[in-house]
Amino acid sequence: MEYSIRAANVEDCKDIARMITELAEYEKVSEHVKVTQKDLEQDGFSKNPFFHGIIAEVPEQHKTKEGHTKIGYALYFYSYSSWKGRAIYMEDLYVMPEFRGIQKNGLVAMEIMCMCMCMCRKSLVICGVCLSGKGIGKALMSKVAQLGLAAGCNQLNFTVLDWNKSSLDFYLNQGCFDVTADMGYHCMRCEGEALQHLAQP
């Protein structure tokens, strides 16, 4: 099946919001999603965007029964390491279920997973073909890496849940490393009342 990957534009926000919601509904955590299409338009496509996106599209003849041709996305932003310099962070990576396991040359791999960094529970079936990486999800991730390199980044970072062993193995098999397990870094967050309190001058 043919597909293409391109930079997202503001008109894509409706489909990106749809896919964010799809994933959250599948995960039964849709109450966690507060971001709207309008937020995405403002936050991703203004003068100083908070994120950038790439979209995977299929031709009209392969659209879904609801008529969608935009069937996957990756959302990323630039970050910084005070040790190593410019870095790129992949916040989301998602492919609609019916388009997983697709290779550009028409061969079908074993199903690859949905790799949204929000919270992914879908298990990954690993096989040699998957690891040779021709699926849409892999293509999106590679594209993010390429964009990062072009921007002078020397790291691609993201997060994954420790119980998601199949995802972890999938990434580790591609040569990345687990910064938390290897170096002992913990992810920390302040939000809600704690953040309000902290922000008092």
Add this chain to the structure above:
Amino acid sequence: MHFKIRAAAKEDCREISRMIKELAVFEKMSDQVKISHEDNKTSVVFLVTRVFVVPPGFTLVGYALYFYTYSTWTGRSVYLEDLYVMPEFRGNGIGKGLMSKVAEVGKKKQCVRLQLSVLDWNTPARDFYATKGAQDLTAGEGWHFIRFDGQSLDDLVNEAPED
């Protein structure tokens, strides 16, 4: 002790570099620091990174380095990449002042989260963040940071589809 916090300027990069290295020594990873103050000079501008330090007339004794990030669930966030106060100046509320300043700046930009990372053995830092109401997403929910760099990043790039 009297201290002031202000936004960093390009001219601060040499001192920021010095403190980055001091922090790396403390974290037992000084061999990991690859960038210089020259890199900082160009990259601060590029990545819209802001740093707060104590101003001159005083000695530069601490800094915070942050940038904006995004959550597809909750929207705008701020990430605190570094927070450092020279050892002899600790205990005066400078670290707390720096962190609050970053939170305040984030709030003005409608950020709803402040995120950071901390080493598991760094008990004083972990205790400090806990008193500020920070949740440990690694211990609590199992989140791990994953990274591609060097050869693994090059290999991933080589598999990118042609435009």
